[in-house]
Amino acid sequence: MKSYVKTMIGAAMMMAVVAPAAASDGVVTVKSDYSVAETVARIKKDVLKKGIKFFGVIDQARLGKNAGNDVKPSRLVMFGNPALGTTFITSNPEAGLDWPVRVLVYQTADGTVYAAYSDFDWIAKRHGITDREAQFKMATEVIQSVTSTIKKN
DSSP states (O other), X not given: OHHHHHHHHHHHHHHHHHOSSSOOTTEEEEEESSOHHHHHHHHHHHHHHTTOEEEEEEEHHHHHHHTTOOOOSEEEEEEEOHHHHHHHHHHOGGGGGGOXXXXXXXXXXXXXXXXXXXXXXXXXXXXXXXXXXXXXHHHHHHHHHHHHTTSOO
16 A cells, blocks of 8 residues: 555645646746756745745655655645635635635756646636635736746846
8 A cells, every 4th residue: 555655645746847838728938048956946035024924834845755766856845825725715715715815846868857736717617706806816816926936037
């Protein structure tokens, strides 16, 4: 059973790392001009500068390595504005599956670094939320601003 779980976790982690070219419904991917570590640092700095709550970073590559899987650099960054994010949950409690905001920063085999996140229009459709248009628009503007920091001007 342990090897099955280990295999399934490894497969899921690898899928997250090798899927940059696959057009996944609801996933927005932004190419970074920086390393994974610098991309994460820039996102964190901008989030904190905006006064957004920073929840943390999960180093998926380290977890994979510790589990015996060779995972390219991959970190899951989590942040959010409770006043904004929880409004989605008040409309549909299952929206909590998509909050706080998560940005996956990962490196592909060729060394390219990307940041990927769930599109807020897709999240609204996924949870059938039709009464929070202004809030989803604001969330989209914030995530676009945050990810703009990973591009050189």
